[in-house]
Amino acid sequence: MKETMKFIFLLFYLPFTYSVKHSLVIFLTTSSGLQTFPEFVAVAVVDGVQVDYYDSNIRSLEPRQEWVKELNEDDPQNLVSATQYYVCRYQCSKEDIDSIMQHFNQSVGVHILQRLTGCEWDDKTTINGYMDFAYEGEDFISLDLKNLTLLYSQHAATYKDKWDPSNIRVKITYNFLVSLCPDWLKKYLKYGESYLQRKVRPSVSLLQKTPSSPVSCHATGFYPDRASMFWRKDGEEIHEDVDHGEILPNHDGTFQMSVDLKISSVKPEDWSRYDCVFQFSDVKKDVITKLDKAEIRTNWGSTGIRNNEVPPSEFPVVAVIGVVVGLLLLLVCITGLFIWRKKNNGFRPAKTSDPSDRNPAPDHWE
The missing domain is CATH 3.30.500.10 (MHC class I-like antigen recognition-like)
Structure with a gap:
């Protein structure tokens, strides 16, 4: 074993x-x-x-x-x-x-x-x-x-x-x-x-495990995998307090990825200045998600749900679904x-x- x-x-x-x-x-x-x-x-x-x-x-x-x-x-x-x-x-x-x-x-x-x-x-x-x-x-x-x-x-x-x-x-x-x-x-x-050669835009959610955890901007269901995602403040890409995840496969041939933002240093009144941007390498129109507490899905209390996605109770498995499916499909x-x-x-x-x-x-x- x-x-x-x-x-x-x-x-x-x-x-x-x-x-x-x-x-x-x-x-x-x-x-x-x-x-x-x-x-x-x-x-x-x-x-x-x-x-x-x-x-x-x-x-x-x-x-x-x-x-x-x-x-x-x-x-x-x-x-x-x-x-x-x-x-x-x-x-x-x-x-x-x-x-x-x-x-x-x-x-x-x-x-x-x-x-x-x-x-x-x-x-x-x-x-x-x-x-x-x-x-x-x-x-x-x-x-x-x-x-x-x-x-x-x-x-x-x-x-x-x-x-x-x-x-x-x-x-x-x-x-x-x-x-x-x-x-x-x-x-x-x-x-x-x-x-x-198809282009499938992602469904994007804001996720947070605990009140002190980073906010994860999670995109799933996109194709192809030539994509990037980042956080912006006042329209400018930021790198400090940001953690980029890998692009992972979904069971249906699409992909998922996430980028985390540490919000411990972000003042409540400044939240509206932040947004998450998803980009395809050859598509001009971006998918932009504002940092909004009402839109954050959590697993400790009431949650916001975006784009009719997976229920909040399933949040803990979202980040690893590609790995699990990868094992099954080989x-x-x-x-x-x-x-x-x-x-x-x-x-x-x-x-x-x-x-x-x-x-x-x-x-x-x-």
């Missing part, structure tokens, strides 16, 4: 946002020693939306959007190819984790191998590709796509000679990242255009600490402008 909880904690440590215009990211998690969790889980995400799911228990590919089902009906070979990819990755991932465990003399206990593979594409056909591995929640191996070499962390240094001595894996991965992955992404974007939990470390420890995608600039690698799944 302790090992399982450690695994869940590992998977939950995330921010999950992308700064590029379009992306396809495939998260693979292979585990050993977990009896109640599939030993292999694969999740494909396009622009932050889960599109496909596969695990070693069901052993079939499950589309997670109606427009993905439509794509597979119109192009049956797409489903066949994707399924073959995940079957191959399952087999290879089992071999990888067994090899790593043997190398580190690990025969018992819970062990986790995570892999992130993805490509990013914009209207100028610029392609970014990356492949990163993490083992036991630590950076392990990363692909330098520009130089077609593998980068080994200190954790993986002693394993270097066993991973890809002939460089075949690098060539296969290169071929996937600059050819097949962008092709998949473009198909998803074509069939999911109306869904992926979409977010696959990213875990691996994503955070990728963004902060130097594992960055390398750009390639045209796959034809290099000799193509063998036509093989990786």
Whole structure:
């Protein structure tokens, strides 16, 4: 049980946002020693939306959007190819984790191998590709796509000679990242255009746990996740006594976020000078919420309710609903600490402008 909880904690440590215009990211998690969790889980995400799911228990590919089902009906070979990819990755991932465990003399206990593979594409056909591995929640191996070499962390240094001595894996991965992955992404974007490019404005509430707690401006139900939220005083953004939360997913594919304002130093007569602002990155009209005691929802007495939202009795769970749903859906939990470390420890995608600039690698799944 302790090992399982450690695994869940590992998977939950995330921010999950992308700064590029379009992306396809495939998260693979292979585990050993977990009896109640599939030993292999694969999740494909396009622009932050889960599109496909596969695990070693069901052993079939499950589309997670109606427009993905439509794509597979119109192009049956797409489903066949994707399924073959995940079957191959399952087999290879089992071999990888067994090899790593043997190398580190690990025969018992819970062990986790995570892999992130993805490509990013914009209207100028610029392609970014990356492949990163993490083992036991630590950076392990990363692909330098520009130089077609593998980068080994200190954790993986002693394993270097066993991973890809002939460089075949690098060539296969290169071929996937600059050819097949962008092709998949473009198909998803074509069939999911109306869904992926929609704009959904949030429902915004002011929340407060106790009379001395910060006032939380909480926005939920918005899409896409390219959004920001902040507090203003007299029309100017403020940073002092403000705490920004992460953008988290909801169960329906939308997102939520919050920003807290410490009001202990705010005089009662100055409350009307403050407001909370929600902004989409490419939408001019903001959602503005005035700091008003009558609008604050609390869990200790009478409350104000905004936009017919969740009853006050449910307030304690509002701030964590995305995390709970993330566990149930497995979409977010696959990213875990691996994503955070990728963004902060130097594992960055390398750009390639045209796959034809290099000799193509063998036509093989990786």
